[in-house]
Amino acid sequence: MYNQLQAKRIIYIEPNQHDGRFFVKVLASDGKTYQVKFNAPGQKSNINEFISNYIGKIIKAPVLNGAFITFSQDMTDRLVEHLKLHFPTTKLPDMSCIKNNQLFGIEWQNSIIPLQTNTELEILLDKTNNSNQFYSLYSYDQYLKNFDRHIGNHIIIKDENKKPSYYSLIDGDRIFGSLGWERLEIFKDDFSCLKAIGATWHKYLYNLIDDKKYNHVLKYATNIDELKEEQIALMINILKHIYTIDKSDYDKIMNYLMSRKTGFYSVCINNATCFPNIKQRRGL
Numbered sequence: 263m264y265n266q267l268q269a270k271r272i273i274y275i276e277p278n279q280h281d282g283r284f285f286v287k288v289l290a291s292d293g294k295t296y297q298v299k300f301n302a303p304g305q306k307s308n309i310n311e312f313i314s315n316y317i318g319k320i321i322k323a324p325v326l327n328g329a330f331i332t333f334s335q336d337m338t339d340r341l342v343e344h345l346k347l348h349f350p351t352t353k354l355p356d357m358s359c360i361k362n363n364q365l366f367g368i369e370w371q372n373s374i375i376p377l378q379t380n381t382e383l384e385i386l387l388d389k390t391n392n393s394n395q396f397y398s399l400y401s402y403d404q405y406l407k408n409f410d411r412h413i414g415n416h417i418i419i420k421d422e423n424k425k426p427s428y429y430s431l432i433d434g435d436r437i438f439g440s441l442g443w444e445r446l447e448i449f450k451d452d453f454s455c456l457k458a459i460g461a462t463w464h465k466y467l468y469n470l471i472d473d474k475k476y477n478h479v480l481k482y483a484t485n486i487d488e489l490k491e492e493q494i495a496l497m498i499n500i501l502k503h504i505y506t507i508d509k510s511d512y513d514k515i516m517n518y519l520m521s522r523k524t525g526f527y528s529v530c531i532n533n534a535t536c537f538p539n540i541k542q543r544r545g546l
Contacts, residue, residue, distance in 0.1 A: 263319060264500075265329040266364070267291045269337060277349040283307050283435070284352055286341070287370055290331050296367030298331060299435055300355040305365070306442060307435040309505055312366040313515070314406055314434025316497045321485035323398035324430045326368050330504060333363040359506045366504070368432070375418040375426060380466045386418045389426040396429050397478035400471070400537075401530060405486050405522060406437040407449045411464060438518070443511055446518045453529045455536040471537045479537075483530040489523045 268291040277284045283301040290296055301307035311328075318325035333341075338357060345352050357363065377383050387393050403411055410433060421427035439445040455468065471479060498516050501507070530536070 263316070264366075265292065267296075267329050267331050269331050269333045272337065272341060275341070275344065275349075277345070277352040284345075284349075288331060288333075288367065290329065290367070292329070295370040295372075296329060296331055297370050298365050298367040300365070301353070301435075305356065305359055305505065308365050309501065309507070310437050311368065311433075311435045312501070312504075313497065314408070314437050315366070315368065316500075317406065317489075317519075318398075318402060318431065318434070320489060320493055321398065321402065321482055322395070323402045323482065324392055324395040324428070325434075326371065326430055326432065328366055328368045330364050331367045333365070335363060338363055361504060361506060364504055371417060371419055371430075373420045373424075375420055377413050377416060377418065380413060383413065383416055383418075384470070386426045387429055390418060390429045391427055392429055394478050397471075397475060398482040399431055399467070400479045401482040401486055401526070402431070404453065404455070404530070404536070405526060406434070407439045407445075407452075408434065408437045409439060409464070410436040411467065443514055446514045450518050450521055468537055469539060472539050473541055476537060476540050480527065480530060483527045486523050487525070487527040489519075491520060494519050 269288045270291055271289045272286050273289055273295060274287040275284065276286070283299060285297050285299045288296055288298055299307045299311050315325050315328045317323075338355070342354055345354055375386060377386070387396055399411060402408075415431070415433040417430050417432055418426050419428040419430060439449050455464075494516060498512055501512065501515075
């Protein structure tokens with residue numbers, strides 16, 4: 263599912279002055295450009311990005327392709343020096359949990375239509391070739407407890423004629439309710455949407471769903487219900503190969519994903535807090 267590539271050149275650094283996250287655009291050995299997220303401490307931003315992408319691929323959500331990219335020690339040293347010199351308030355990357363300087367990256371998209379408002383998203387979505395995949399975000403974000411679905415975390419990719427072609431979900435680094443994993447136990451059995459609906463962008467998105475569109479949402483809820491233990495176990499093994507984190511954290515992630523997916527379809531049907539415009543709560 264994921265290639266292992268070499269980083270050839272860092273093209274761009276985007277610092278974040280608030281929580282220590284930042285990303286780089288990097289040219290990889292396959293000739294493509296990738297966005298690689300860093301954060302201190304522990305690279306949880308990078309790990310979460312991989313987890314959300316992996317789950318998205320399995321349930322057929324419209325997530326972008328990714329790869330594991332190895333940075334040379336010289337490249338990471340120069341990255342640190344660049345941050346110290348030009349962005350002194352940005353937290354420096356903690357590479358202690360990364361094996362062989364290898365991090366997960368998402369394939370960068372240059373040909374996109376910038377979105378400024380939810381109305382723009384709604385209009386352009388109908389012009390894409392995969393508009394029905396948009397409805398995966400509701401089950402996908404609920405399963406992973408991703409509250410970071412603002413207008414900047416959707417993209418519309420243009421075709422060669424500059425026309426809307428493909429809708430994609432991006433930015434999965436703030437799943438589990440935050441950057442940290444301390445909330446995993448708290449959220450394991452929490453299927454409410456109150457916090458999400460309390461935010462303006464989430465309220466808009468949830469109000470888009472009527473009875474007809476709800477069937478598309480339930481399709482992806484079924485895909486989550488059908489996640490197999492061996493699929494999640496394989497993801498954990500990939501994590502163990504790339505990162506060095508406590509066994510207790512691996513166990514927390516596995517327990518969360520396995521217990522939360524059980525009966526997920528039924529939970530979505532019966533959860534009245536999520537979709538205020540559904541009149542008839544029924545199965546497919």
